[in-house]
Structures are given as structure tokens and as C-alpha cells.
Amino acid sequence: MLRCESLKKEFYYGNSIQSVLRKVDLSVKKGEIITIMGKSGNGKTTLLNCLSLLESPDDGKIYYEDKLIDFNDTKNLEKFRRENIGYVFQNPNLIPCLNVVENLIIAIHEKQSYAKKRRKALEMLGLLGMVNKEKQSISTMSGGELQRVSILRALINNPKIIFCDEPTGALDEENSNNVMSILIKLTKMYNTTLVIVTHDQNVAKVGDNQYVMREGKLYESE
Numbered sequence: 001m002l003r004c005e006s007l008k009k010e011f012y013y014g015n016s017i018q019s020v021l022r023k024v025d026l027s028v029k030k031g032e033i034i035t036i037m038g039k040s041g042n043g044k045t046t047l048l049n050c051l052s053l054l055e056s057p058d059d060g061k062i063y064y065e066d067k068l069i070d071f072n073d074t075k076n077l078e079k080f081r082r083e084n085i086g087y088v089f090q091n092p093n094l095i096p097c098l099n100v101v102e103n104l105i106i107a108i109h110e111k112q113s114y115a116k117k118r119r120k121a122l123e124m125l126g127l128l129g130m131v132n133k134e135k136q137s138i139s140t141m142s143g144g145e146l147q148r149v150s151i152l153r154a155l156i157n158n159p160k161i162i163f164c165d166e167p168t169g170a171l172d173e174e175n176s177n178n179v180m181s182i183l184i185k186l187t188k189m190y191n192t193t194l195v196i197v198t199h200d201q202n203v204a205k206v207g208d209n210q211y212v213m214r215e216g217k218l219y220e221s222e
């Protein structure tokens with residue numbers, strides 16, 4: 001469903017150039033879980049940002065279902081991203097002045113009545129037995145709870161693929177296991193493809209295909 005070929009990305013600092021992605025090739029099938037590990041600064045987030053169309057590569061090609069992505073076509077790119085891609089970051093980035101259900105409602109892209117959006121948001125909360133948290137303020141929730149809500153938010157528009165950048169980076173081991181099992185359970189349920197960047201060996205193990213990023217190149221994990 002996703003393929004990239006010879007992806008390159010460079011950053012310029014005065015007169016010097018840093019090659020962050022050096023001809024990266026990757027192929028991801030529908031419903032697959034891909035994990036990418038690697039030392040800090042090796043280009044994992046940059047790769048994720050390019051694949052998830054948040055950043056444009058300097059060279060190389062990205063295909064979604066064999067359709068070449070045109071980074072110059074910003075209007076369609078934005079639409080494609082909204083309709084097909086979900087994100088989970090280390091920091092859940094929920095809106096603090098909205099409660100739990102409102103954070104989910106506001107994430108729904110489709111034009112629907114507020115009541116219908118609310119029903120959908122409650123249905124999602126129900127999947128994790130969190131309907132009772134509907135009106136809870138974001139500031140009073142634990143890190144694990146916030147990340148569970150951010151997973152529901154990523155899924156609420158039925159994306160075909162979800163990109164996760166260190167989804168458990170801010171959690172202890174118990175919460176990390178819990179969040180990962182929820183992420184996998186829900187994405188399997190919806191047949192959503194997952195691409196996960198992580199520092200955590202235990203998280204990396206969930207990958208159907210596991211990769212390591214080293215100095216801008218991607219290698220299959222041994």
C-alpha cells in the first residue's frame with residue numbers, strides 16, 4: 001500500500017550539508033506493522049515525516065497504492081493526508097481546553113451533525129471502556145489515558161495507515177504495554193497499516209517487518 005524509492009533528504013547548515021536520508025527504499029503492505037529503531041539523530045523522524053507526507057523529500061518517490069505522490073500539488077496532498085493518514089506522537093497533543101469527547105469530536109473530518117459526531121466519539125471511547133471519561137478534563141488524565149485517547153483520535157477518521165513516532169516514549173513499562181496492545185488490537189480490528197518509530201526493543205518486536213535506521217539508511221533488523 002505504501003512504497004518509497006531512493007528517498008533523500010538533506011539539511012543545510014551554513015555551508016555544510018547533512019544527508020539525513022540516503023536513498024531509502026521501503027515497501028509496506030496493507031495491514032502490516034512496520035517498526036523502525038535506531039539511534040538518536042539517525043533520521044527516523046525525518047523518514048516518518050516524509051512517508052506521512054508532512055515533509056517533502058529532496059529526491060526519490062513515494063507511492064500510495066501505486067499512485068505517485070506529487071508534493072507540489074499541495075491542495076490534493078492535504079486532502080489525501082486527511083482522508084488516509086493518522087498520527088500518534090510521543091506527546092498526545094490533546095487540546096487542553098476541551099474535554100475527552102470534545103477532543104475526539106473536533107478531530108472528525110467528515111461533515112456531519114454534532115450529534116452524529118458525538119455518537120461516533122462515544123462509540124470509539126466505548127471500545128476502550130472509557131465512556132465514563134467522556135467529560136474528563138485533559139489536565140486531570142494520566143499519560144497512559146491521554147495516549148489511549150490519542151490512539152482513538154488517530155483512528156476516528158478510519159485512516160488506511162497510522163504513523164507513530166515514539167508512541168510509548170513518555171510512558172512507564174506497564175502503560176507502554178497497555179498502549180501497544182490497544183494500538184495493535186484496534187488497528188487489526190480496522191485493518192489499518194502501522195508504521196512505528198521506537199527506541200524500545202519490546203515495541204519494535206511487534207513489527208511484522210522490523211528495521212533499523214543507521215546514518216540515513218534503512219536495514220532489515222537481524
Ligand SMILES: Nc1ncnc2c1ncn2[C@@H]1O[C@H](COP(=O)(O)OP(=O)(O)OP(=O)(O)O)[C@@H](O)[C@H]1O
Nearest residue numbers: 011012018020038039040041042043044045046047
Ligand atoms: N527541520 C530540520 N532542520 C535542520 N535539521 C534537521 C531538521 N529536522 C531534522 N534535522 C536533523 O536531522 C537529523 C535527523 O533527525 P531525526 O529527528 O530524523 O532523527 P531521529 O532518528 O528521529 O532522532 P531521535 O531518535 O532523537 O528522535 C538530526 O541531526 C536533526 O538535527
